[in-house]
Structure formats: C-alpha cells, structure tokens
Amino acid sequence: MSAAFVRTVTKPGKYTDGHGLFLKVEASGAKRWVQRIVIRGKRTEIGMGSASLVSLAEARETALENRKQARAGGDPLQAKRASQSLLSFEDAARKVHKIHEPTWRNKKHAAQFLSTLETYTFPRMGKLKVSEVTTADVLAVLQPIWLAKPETARRVRQRIGTVMKWAVANGWRADNPAEAISQALPKHTEAQQHRKALPYDKVPEFLDALNASDAGDLTKLALEMVILTASRSSEVRNADWSEFDLEQGIWTRPALRMKSKKEHRVPLSSRALEILAEARKLGRGEGLVFPGTKIGKPLSDMTLLKLTKALGYDVDVHGFRTSFKTWAQESTNTPRDVSEAALAHVVKDKAEAAYARSDFFEKRRRLMEQWASAAVTRQF
Structure with missing residues (x-):
C-alpha cells in the first residue's frame, strides 16, 4: 500500500x-x-x-x-x-477544588480558587487533557498578566500547579509545567521585587501574630494602622493628632506629607478609631501619634520592617497596600477609581485627571470598614 x-x-x-x-x-x-x-x-x-x-x-x-x-x-x-478517559484541565481543576473543599477557610476563599482559573486559564487551556498541557500553554496564560497583575498571576500559577501536582500523583503526567517556566517569564521591576506583599487572606494571621508579639504597644498599633488604612508607612509614622477628627472619623493628611502633594482625607474604620484611642492612652494626645524613642521623632520605617521580619514574614511594610488592592480587586465589586483613591494614587493620565473631581469619600468609608472588618474577623 x-x-x-x-x-x-x-x-x-x-x-x-x-x-x-x-x-x-x-x-x-x-x-x-x-x-x-x-x-x-x-x-x-x-x-x-x-x-x-x-x-x-x-x-x-x-x-x-x-x-x-x-x-x-x-x-x-x-x-x-x-x-x-483522561480529564480535561478544567474538569481536573473542578475535581481538585471539590477534593480540597473541606480545607477551604470559607466559601469566598473556595470560590476564588475557581474564579481566577475561570477568568485567566480555562479560556486558553481548559479543554486540553491534563496530560497534554505544556509549559507553552501555561506561559500563554501567565504572560499577559505577569507584569500587569503580579499578585493575581502568582495565584493563577500556584493554582495551575496544584491541579498539575494532582495529575502527577495520579500518574497522568511526570512533570508540573507550572514549575518549569520561571526562566521564561520576564523579571518584575525592581520596585515590585523590593515590595514583597502578603496574600490578603494571610493578613488576619499576621495581625494575630502582631498582637501576640512582645513588641512595643505603639509600634504594634502603628503597624496595624498602616495595614487597616492601606497607608504608606511614612504617612502613619508622621501622623499628628491635629490631623484627626475622631468624632467624624476622618484623618486629613496635609499636602506636604503626601506623595501627590495634595491634601488627602482618609475615612477611619471602627478598628482604626480604636487604635487611635489606645494610642492616646499611651501618649499625650498631642504631637506625634506614634512617637519613637527619641523625643519629637517618629517611629522609624526600619522599626516596622524589623518587626514584620521578626514575626516570620518575608514581606515589606509597603506590600500591605498591595494586599489591600488585590483584595479589593478579587473579593469586592469596588470600582478601580475607588480603590485607587483609597491608596491616594495619582491619576497619571492628564485628560482623565482633569475630570477626576470626586474623592469617593463615602464609598471609600464603606470599603475601608469592610477591609478592616475582614482583616480582624477573618471574613475574606
């Protein structure tokens, strides 16, 4: 023939x-x-x-x-x-999700495992059999978001890897392609590399460790304030009592201390107000809210960083802003403009900035109360 x-x-x-x-x-x-x-x-x-x-x-x-x-x-x-009879990647992912169901912290956390895969992974390789998925397929999923959404990309890669490890354990493949692409992905910028962030669902665990530590009370309160207000370290460490309206629950930061060089109002959650009440009992109620050991000087940035490292977390204090931003993106329906305003980010586009007249204060008040409540009560 x-x-x-x-x-x-x-x-x-x-x-x-x-x-x-x-x-x-x-x-x-x-x-x-x-x-x-x-x-x-x-x-x-x-x-x-x-x-x-x-x-x-x-x-x-x-x-x-x-x-x-x-x-x-x-x-x-x-x-x-x-x-x-081999399962497709999507079917395998759903099966792995079901197997891990008893271990999920809560329903929202369980839903996030699938939601990120549904958004970024299934459209590209959901129908492929788990034995057929290659590093090229995983790369095609991650590359578009690797630099734009580093935290989300990391989670997607981790979840693809979880499915692949299950496939390896079942004898359906010998490798995990999610672990074999490190060299193929571009490096993050220096700023991203130096600002390691804690996954937002680990923030409650961090706060528990913080509160149980033997660090100074004002240091612990300052670090918790940084986290719950999604502030820059310097903004909290240099905070003055004159900036706070405790009855209205508003913290007004003067322009000279803002990166944007514009005055910025911060809505204070219930827990943030409790932190200030505790700080007032430890101080004089005037001048710096979180003074350092030297008279008239604030806590140093290194003090907060050393405490973070001492608690066993290899993350940067500034990275908690990323934790907040990722939570707002993945766990809420908050518009981007509102979460960006909560971080006091500058609108870079001049045309857009010309129309950005609102600071979304009341929307931010609800968002920050939700964030503080979730961080303290573990309701992510």
Whole structure:
C-alpha cells in the first residue's frame, strides 16, 4: 500500500498493509484505519482514526507499537481507553477544588480558587487533557498578566500547579509545567521585587501574630494602622493628632506629607478609631501619634520592617497596600477609581485627571470598614 493509493482509492472494501493494519473504505467514500490484533489470546480490532487525519506512515507506526505492546503481554486497547478517559484541565481543576473543599477557610476563599482559573486559564487551556498541557500553554496564560497583575498571576500559577501536582500523583503526567517556566517569564521591576506583599487572606494571621508579639504597644498599633488604612508607612509614622477628627472619623493628611502633594482625607474604620484611642492612652494626645524613642521623632520605617521580619514574614511594610488592592480587586465589586483613591494614587493620565473631581469619600468609608472588618474577623 502506498500513500498515493490511500488518497485515490474509492472502491469500497478492506485493503491490508502489515501488522494487521488495513484501510477500510466505506460505500460513502469515508476511509478509516483499523488494526486486527490478538490481545492476551483474544482477537480484536482497534480503530485508529480517519485516513484524512492519520497518514499511512502514522498508522503504520501506531500499528507496530500496538503489536509490540500486545506481544509483551500489554493491552494497547486498554491504554487507548485510559487515554481517552483522561480529564480535561478544567474538569481536573473542578475535581481538585471539590477534593480540597473541606480545607477551604470559607466559601469566598473556595470560590476564588475557581474564579481566577475561570477568568485567566480555562479560556486558553481548559479543554486540553491534563496530560497534554505544556509549559507553552501555561506561559500563554501567565504572560499577559505577569507584569500587569503580579499578585493575581502568582495565584493563577500556584493554582495551575496544584491541579498539575494532582495529575502527577495520579500518574497522568511526570512533570508540573507550572514549575518549569520561571526562566521564561520576564523579571518584575525592581520596585515590585523590593515590595514583597502578603496574600490578603494571610493578613488576619499576621495581625494575630502582631498582637501576640512582645513588641512595643505603639509600634504594634502603628503597624496595624498602616495595614487597616492601606497607608504608606511614612504617612502613619508622621501622623499628628491635629490631623484627626475622631468624632467624624476622618484623618486629613496635609499636602506636604503626601506623595501627590495634595491634601488627602482618609475615612477611619471602627478598628482604626480604636487604635487611635489606645494610642492616646499611651501618649499625650498631642504631637506625634506614634512617637519613637527619641523625643519629637517618629517611629522609624526600619522599626516596622524589623518587626514584620521578626514575626516570620518575608514581606515589606509597603506590600500591605498591595494586599489591600488585590483584595479589593478579587473579593469586592469596588470600582478601580475607588480603590485607587483609597491608596491616594495619582491619576497619571492628564485628560482623565482633569475630570477626576470626586474623592469617593463615602464609598471609600464603606470599603475601608469592610477591609478592616475582614482583616480582624477573618471574613475574606
């Protein structure tokens, strides 16, 4: 049999080749490959696909491999069925999600595992069998968001890896492609590398460790204030009592202390007000809210960083702003403008800035209360 014959033959019938392989031509003109073979003493036939999709050379190669496997006591038909029964990546991900269900901290945390995969992964490789997913597929998923959304990208990669580890454990593949692409991904900018962030669902755990530590009371209160107000370290450390309206729950930061060089109002959550009440009891109620050991000087940035490291967390104090931003993106329906205003970010686009007249204060008040409540009560 030749490749030309396979292309041109039209007469219905069976045309044999070698190793039990034959081409079956139907009256309709359809052509398909079939192999007649003895498996463990029983004669059977294995369908090998349409001749329009499988070439003569490919059919011969598969037929020879089947013959070798059968002569060695194996069952190529069973292997084929097992291959066909493999789960797609999406089905495997949903199964892994179900298996881990008893360990999820809460329903929202469980939902986030699937929601990120549904958004970024399933459209690209959800239908692929877990055995067929390659590093190129994982790279195609991560590359568009690796620099734009580093925290989200990290979570997506971690969750793809969790599914792949399960596939490896089941013997469906020998590697985890999510772990093999580090060198292929671009490096984050220096600023991103130097500002390691804590996943937002770990923030309650951090606060528990902070409150249980033997650090100075004012230091602990200052670091918690940084986290719950999503502020820059300097903004909290240099805070003065004159900036606070405790009755209205508003902290007004003067322009000279803002990166944007514009006055910024911060809505204070219930817990933030409690922190200030505790700080007032420890101080004089005037001047610096969080003074350092030297009179008239604030706590140093290094003091907060050293405390963070001492608690066993390899993250930067500034990174808690990323924790807040990621939480707002993934766990709330907060518009981007509102979360950006909460971080006191400057609108870089001049045309957009010309129309950005609102500071979304009341919306930010609700958001910051929600963030503080979630961080303290673990309701992420």
